[in-house]
Amino acid sequence: MSDRTENLLLAAPGLLLLALAFFLPIGQMLVLSVDGPEGATLAHFSRFLGDGFYLGVLWRTVRLSLIITVICALIGFPLAYIMARVGPRARLWLIILVILPLMTSVVVRTFGWVVLLSRNGLIPELLRDMGLAGRTFALMQTETAIVIGMVHVLLPFMALSILGVISRIDTRLEEAGRTMGCSFLQTIRTIVLPLSLPGVVAGSLLVFTLSASSFVTPNLLGGPRLQVLAASIYKSVTQTLDWPFAAAQAVVLFAGILLVLIPYVRLTASDNG
Template identity: 80%
Template sequence: MNDRTENLLLALPGLLLLVLAFFLPIGQMLVLSVTGPEGPLAPFARFLSDPYYLGILWRTVRLSFLITLICAAIGFPLAYIMTKVGPRLRLWLVVMVILPLMTSVVVRTFGWMVLLSRSGLIPEMLRDMGLVGRNFALMQTETAIVIGMVQVLLPFMALSILGVLTRIDGRLEEAARTMGCSFLQTIRMVVLPLALPGIVAGSLLCFTLSASSFVTPNLLGGTRIQVLAASIYKSVTTTPDWPFAAAQAVILFAGIALVLVPYIKMTGAKHG
């Protein structure tokens, strides 16, 4: 038995599990989306011709990009700080970043519902400071969704960037400072380009998880502010219209794939 056959046999259980748990459901969803009673492409035509559903799609993409941008803006400085502090403090910072992942996303979202409700801590503080009116509310707004999703996804961004920053030779920054670069110039010209793989990887994680997220947007945004995952759930449970729900899921899957494929090709060409 040669090495290729042995490797294939070792990978076979994982491949079978992947086929049963991923490719088979995806295939069934694709078939279901084109087998509706109104015609093979009727669910897609209905989605793409309805301004309401196009608005949901645009909101999903827009919020996902915004959440990803905020996570990158917070995650990069946080990861950079973790590389510059001592080992003991770095350990505690990593624990603080990872700790929210050990709590259910439902529990964390309910915590944000308490903080962002009309009588919650954050609106009350803003009203006491005179920054907002008495009728100000954060719940069931896009702002609430962004706040909750950033808190959920920030660890993925920070840890992705941290893994790259720890491999950067510190002497490169010292050389840049010796050549006359300021701190911000060193960050912009040396650290950021070298940390770009981690930023891209973290951005992909944040964008894909945000675009497909259901619990946090549904609880913080309510029925008035819907994203695509909530629309799919509504089509299944309320109508129920399985072909239309499957068509929405295919559109969501295709949109995420369009983001992932260029990255896979670029990283495959550079890193094998």
């Protein structure tokens, strides 16, 4: 038996599981998205692309996902750098603090933000007491609430992705930059940031895809008025029972995420080659 045949036999159970758990549902979704009374049709996609409401939902999903990704990167990079450069004991506690929220249900964490951001919650009350907001000020059922909740949920993925890269950067490179006259910020900009870009890109892709497909947090914090694409799919499945249209929306979401992932896969493949 050749090595190639042996490797295929060893990989066969995993490939079969992947086919049953991923490719088969995706194939069924694709078939359902073009299902019509008289056979295959693109009417569901035409309905989606021709309706301003659904295009607005798509744009809101993409826009909020980009905003959440940028904020997570701006917070996650310095957090990851601090975790990578402090002592082992402090690093351990910082990693625990970052990972700890992941051990709590997303629903529980989101309801915590519901309490904090509600009209009589701690944050609006504090802003009103400081004179920074009016009596009718509210954060719940706004895009701001969605961004705050999603950043809290997804920040660990960004920080840990960047941490894995920064931890492998030789500190002597930073010392050399400082010796050559660079300030701390110049060293970060010219040495650390370029070398940590793979982690930033990987974390950004992870945060963007999770944000674009998220349902619970945007639905609870944004409410029915501010729908994202995942919530629209859920509504089509559970309320209007229009499964083919829901499948078409899911295909649009899936295709959009693929368009983001493919350039990264090609870039990493060319770098490895």
